[in-house]
Amino acid sequence: MDSSIDVRASVAAALSAARPEDVIAGVKTAVADELGRLDPAVKIKFTDYFNHSFIPDMLIEWSDLGRRRERRVYLRSSIGATVANEDVESLAPLDPVMVGLTVGDQPDYLETARSQVQQAPQSLLTDVTAVAGIARQVQDDGAGNRAPLLELVRSSLLKGGRGLLTSVEAERLSTGNSEETPTATSLDAFDETADALFSGETATRLHRAADLLRGGFDQPPAATDEDGEEASTRVTGVLSDVELRVLLPYLLSRHDVTHDRAYWSAWGDLVSLDRLEASWDVLEGLDLSPLIKANAERWLAARSQTVLNSSVIDDDSAQPDTRWVMRGKVIGAEVGAWRILLASDARKLRGRDGGSPGRWDELEPHLRRFALTGVQLSGLSRSVHVHAERASDVFNDVRSIRANIQDDFHVPSATVRRLIDDSDDVAVEVDFMAMTASGRNATIASLVTAAGLLGYRQPISVDAVQELLS
Amino acid sequence: MRAEGVQEKGRKGVFQVKRWLESTTHMEFPFDAYGFTATCTPALLNGEHKTYDLFGSHLTRRVPLYVEVKDYASASGLSDEYWEFLANSYSVSANINVQGLGPANHEFIWVTTHPFDQTNWTKLTSRERLYAAVSSKHPEVLGTHGIDESLVTNVAQRIWLLVVNSRQAELTLSAEELAKVHGVLGRKAD
Numbered sequence: 001m002d003s004s005i006d007v008r009a010s011v012a013a014a015l016s017a018a019r020p021e022d023v024i025a026g027v028k029t030a031v032a033d034e035l036g037r038l039d040p041a042v043k044i045k046f047t048d049y050f051n052h053s054f055i056p057d058m059l060i061e062w063s064d065l066g067r068r069r070e071r072r073v074y075l076r077s078s079i080g081a082t083v084a085n086e087d088v089e090s091l092a093p094l095d096p097v098m099v100g101l102t103v104g105d106q107p108d109y110l111e112t113a114r115s116q117v118q119q120a121p122q123s124l125l126t127d128v129t130a131v132a133g134i135a136r137q138v139q140d141d142g143a144g145n146r147a148p149l150l151e152l153v154r155s156s157l158l159k160g161g162r163g164l165l166t167s168v169e170a171e172r173l174s175t176g177n178s179e180e181t182p183t184a185t186s187l188d189a190f191d192e193t194a195d196a197l198f199s200g201e202t203a204t205r206l207h208r209a210a211d212l213l214r215g216g217f218d219q220p221p222a223a224t225d226e227d228g229e230e231a232s233t234r235v236t237g238v239l240s241d242v243e244l245r246v247l248l249p250y251l252l253s254r255h256d257v258t259h260d261r262a263y264w265s266a267w268g269d270l271v272s273l274d275r276l277e278a279s280w281d282v283l284e285g286l287d288l289s290p291l292i293k294a295n296a297e298r299w300l301a302a303r304s305q306t307v308l309n310s311s312v313i314d315d316d317s318a319q320p321d322t323r324w325v326m327r328g329k330v331i332g333a334e335v336g337a338w339r340i341l342l343a344s345d346a347r348k349l350r351g352r353d354g355g356s357p358g359r360w361d362e363l364e365p366h367l368r369r370f371a372l373t374g375v376q377l378s379g380l381s382r383s384v385h386v387h388a389e390r391a392s393d394v395f396n397d398v399r400s401i402r403a404n405i406q407d408d409f410h411v412p413s414a415t416v417r418r419l420i421d422d423s424d425d426v427a428v429e430v431d432f433m434a435m436t437a438s439g440r441n442a443t444i445a446s447l448v449t450a451a452g453l454l455g456y457r458q459p460i461s462v463d464a465v466q467e468l469l470s
Numbered sequence: 471m472r473a474e475g476v477q478e479k480g481r482k483g484v485f486q487v488k489r490w491l492e493s494t495t496h497m498e499f500p501f502d503a504y505g506f507t508a509t510c511t512p513a514l515l516n517g518e519h520k521t522y523d524l525f526g527s528h529l530t531r532r533v534p535l536y537v538e539v540k541d542y543a544s545a546s547g548l549s550d551e552y553w554e555f556l557a558n559s560y561s562v563s564a565n566i567n568v569q570g571l572g573p574a575n576h577e578f579i580w581v582t583t584h585p586f587d588q589t590n591w592t593k594l595t596s597r598e599r600l601y602a603a604v605s606s607k608h609p610e611v612l613g614t615h616g617i618d619e620s621l622v623t624n625v626a627q628r629i630w631l632l633v634v635n636s637r638q639a640e641l642t643l644s645a646e647e648l649a650k651v652h653g654v655l656g657r658k659a660d
Contacts, residue, residue: 050500130650
């Protein structure tokens with residue numbers, strides 16, 4: 001069914017209710033359904049008021065970068081009613097979304113509305129039919145292959161949309177941004193849309209999103225934006241949740257997107273490991289390798305855990321999946337008989353219970369590849385904790401102890417650092433009981449390399465670990 | 471009786487009154503005749519209907535309010551229309567009682583931009599004036615029913631007569647200011 005007919009029927013049914021309270025409840029529910037369909041990331045809260053001159057009908061709430069944001073939504077019988085009620089002028093300081101319930105205003109009212117919203121640059125004036133047009137267009141794409149530009153519009157409109165958006169503009173937006181693979185032309189048009197239909201901060205983000213898409217498809221960046229800003233300087237800052245949740249799944253799911261390390265390294269400045277984890281629901285099952293590998297030496301993580309990979313162990317012919325993939329809120333990759341997990345917060349990887357310590361004699365050849373800055377040795381007759389106060393490596397000290405004390409030393413834990421890491425700050429504590437590698441200032445590469453030690457009984461080759469990281 | 475036509479003319483005046491009354495924080499008018507005609511159109515005793523410009527409620531007393539707005543530049547015709555307004559106020563209330571549609575506690579607000587009938591100004595909302603409106607000026611609103619004397623007394627107490635100047639808007643709180651205070655005032659709190 002035509003989406004505009006659908007929503008108009010819902011609103012008309014609500015408006016025809018006999019009791020005023022039923023009219024209000026029905027209309028609010030019909031509108032909230034459309035707003036929620038347009039942007040499922042927002043929470044919609046009803047107020048106790050309806051069509052009040054000053055008090056909103058609803059609040060839309062969302063979280064961005066951990067900060068709670070909200071915007072007021074005012075329902076009006078039509079866009080024309082907002083003109084008659086001088087809403088655009090009086091509500092402008094509140095950066096509202098004003099939604100007309102019915103269509104069919106006189107053209108001169110729409111023209112007045114259009115000129116009024118130009119004086120209220122943070123206000124969005126629209127109607128439910130236009131909202132439905134964009135919301136349903138996105139839903140109708142199907143097959144999970146969503147057009148990224150339309151997704152960006154959809155998920156930004158309520159939060160940062162401005163200006164007059166009637167069904168005419170909505171149709172233009174939908175058709176103009178519906179390509180699954182954006183072209184240079186559609187991206188340029190999208191830049192214009194961003195300036196016309198979105199307020200400052202949101203427009204800036206959308207320009208950045210367009211540039212990220214250009215880079216993803218090896219297209220040259222836009223020369224300048226309307227403020228004369230160099231496009232190359234627009235791919236900076238911190239990515240909003242909207243950008244992350246739309247762009248990253250899209251780019252990572254496309255086989256024709258660049259694998260250029262510099263491109264994905266630039267992404268590393270815009271997002272972080274913890275933000276990937278927070279967006280697990282849209283990244284689940286996707287190959288995160290280009291992003292993880294390009295930033296393995298830059299992004300910090302708190303803990304890595306090594307677990308046996310039962311699928312490979314149970315099936316000799318099975319090959320480990322060496323891609324970094326988000327599964328069950330945790331990022332991990334398979335190597336040899338092991339699966340190596342990563343977390344930005346140590347509490348997310350609690351480690352194994354009831355594990356056994358490593359044996360020095362077996363670990364020694366593997367530890368040679370690291371600077372050993374501390375180790376706990378538990379023997380039958382002696383237990384020794386060797387720790388470097390200032391010296392960077394106690395490996396030879398431990399060898400000397402081992403040579404002089406005849407005992408079978410077990411190693412519950414050791415602190416190591418890669419030879420290329422020149423600061424003790426990046427040392428990683430390898431816990432053989434818990435099968436974890438943890439560090440406070442350790443990069444993903446440091447942690448994963450150290451976590452490779454945990455599989456010493458079914459060793460992971462240096463090359464295989466390196467393969468995961470580059 | 472002809473229902474008030476839902477004309478574009480006067481729409482701005484109605485909305486100015488809506489904003490003014492709502493800015494007092496005591497009243498709300500979710501329904502206007504332009505977008506919600508049916509809700510603003512109660513039945514009269516004689517089976518006809520009357521469309522008011524606004525329908526809403528008093529927030530603390532929680533009584534329904536009908537508003538008729540006269541955005542006029544002169545007093546011409548206002549006196550006659552006011553007689554009709556009074557008669558309709560009674561007829562709407564009586565019909566609610568007759569039909570058993572709940573308590574007939576509705577209040578009726580006449581808002582005009584121009585004073586009228588000034589020699590009788592203090593008597594315009596009196597019981598006598600209302601009785602005269604129903605019995606002499608517009609008996610057709612009764613249909614086949616007689617006059618309920620006690621209801622006349624009740625309805626007369628629920629008539630408002632307000633005069634508003636367009637500059638009144640300059641004396642009201644802005645949307646920003648009202649956004650700050652309305653939650654504190656808690657007019658709708660239980």
